Amino acid sequence: MPSLHDDAVPAAAHCLPEAVGILGAGRAGTALARAIARIPRLRPGTAAPRVVMAATRPPAAVRRHLVIHAPEAEAVPVEELAAGTELTVVAVPREDLDEVDPSLLAGPRTLAVVDMTNTWGDEPVPGWLAAHGPGDPTPGTVRIAARWAQAGLTAPVVRAFSEISHHELDGAGRTEEPRRALGVGADEPGPGRDAVAALVAAMGFEPVEYAPLDPAAALEPGGPVFGQETAGADLARALHSR
Numbered sequence: 001m002p003s004l005h006d007d008a009v010p011a012a013a014h015c016l017p018e019a020v021g022i023l024g025a026g027r028a029g030t031a032l033a034r035a036i037a038r039i040p041r042l043r044p045g046t047a048a049p050r051v052v053m054a055a056t057r058p059p060a061a062v063r064r065h066l067v068i069h070a071p072e073a074e075a076v077p078v079e080e081l082a083a084g085t086e087l088t089v090v091a092v093p094r095e096d097l098d099e100v101d102p103s104l105l106a107g108p109r110t111l112a113v114v115d116m117t118n119t120w121g122d123e124p125v126p127g128w129l130a131a132h133g134p135g136d137p138t139p140g141t142v143r144i145a146a147r148w149a150q151a152g153l154t155a156p157v158v159r160a161f162s163e164i165s166h167h168e169l170d171g172a173g174r175t176e177e178p179r180r181a182l183g184v185g186a187d188e189p190g191p192g193r194d195a196v197a198a199l200v201a202a203m204g205f206e207p208v209e210y211a212p213l214d215p216a217a218a219l220e221p222g223g224p225v226f227g228q229e230t231a232g233a234d235l236a237r238a239l240h241s242r
């Protein structure tokens with residue numbers, strides 16, 4: 001039975017990371033960067049974590065892209081993405097995950113690597129990530145975490161931000177109730193999951209923490225809460241029922 005905590009703000013402000021790295025500067029990555037940059041406007045007195053971003057194109061090209069799409073984020077070489085950040089968010093298409101080097105996702109301060117990915121339609125994902133038949137309940141994050149662990153990643157993998165569209169990530173964060181709930185899952189509770197939950201709360205969403213990751217299939221396309229504006233208790237129930 002997964003452990004679930006649906007407190008409105010479960011993690012203290014001191015858990016909020018000082019810096020977040022985002023791999024992928026497309027729709028999802030830049031929407032996350034903008035939502036993080038909005039924290040001080042949403043919660044006056046709370047500083048936004050610094051955001052650094054990398055993509056496949058070189059930093060100079062990412063920088064030009066960010067001027068338009070996430071002007072408060074900094075472009076860095078991928079080798080520096082995790083050098084000084086507590087969280088690394090992976091926001092690249094799953095079909096490109098074989099091109100992601102897990103050794104670059106964690107650095108000396110990393111508390112967690114955040115899987116923001118989902119499989120869309122008939123996206124041609126790598127063989128190791130493909131479901132074993134239509135009824136396979138294993139969520140992609142479980143396979144991704146196992147793959148990265150095999151490659152030597154020791155930081156925990158947390159799943160977050162994958163069930164909300166970039167449009168809503170951009171605009172749905174609010175301080176007034178009701179706040180939209182977002183899942184924050186990991187294999188076990190820990191400081192990495194706490195830091196992600198604090199970030200989610202600071203961005204104006206209600207974090208619903210769960211462990212282990214197995215019920216995350218509820219958050220994938222076809223699952224009951226994917227893309228839905230869900231209250232915390234309903235999201236917790238959907239994760240519990242798996």
Ligand SMILES: NC(=O)c1ccc[n+]([C@@H]2O[C@H](COP(=O)([O-])OP(=O)(O)OC[C@H]3O[C@@H](n4cnc5c(N)ncnc54)[C@H](OP(=O)(O)O)[C@@H]3O)[C@@H](O)[C@H]2O)c1
Pocket residue numbers: 023024025026027028029054055056057091092093094096099100116117118119120161162163164165166167
């Ligand atoms: N779009 C949404 O509403 C949404 C919401 C939640 C989650 N997601 C998930 O987020 C992921 C990305 O979706 P998206 O819509 O943002 O895709 P997208 O707009 O196509 O952007 C993909 C980004 O990933 C970068 N990239 C690809 N391979 C890479 C690699 N090996 N190393 C570094 N960067 C790499 C691309 O780099 P370049 O810019 O250099 O091409 C691009 O910036 C998907 O798994 C999706 O399911 C999407």
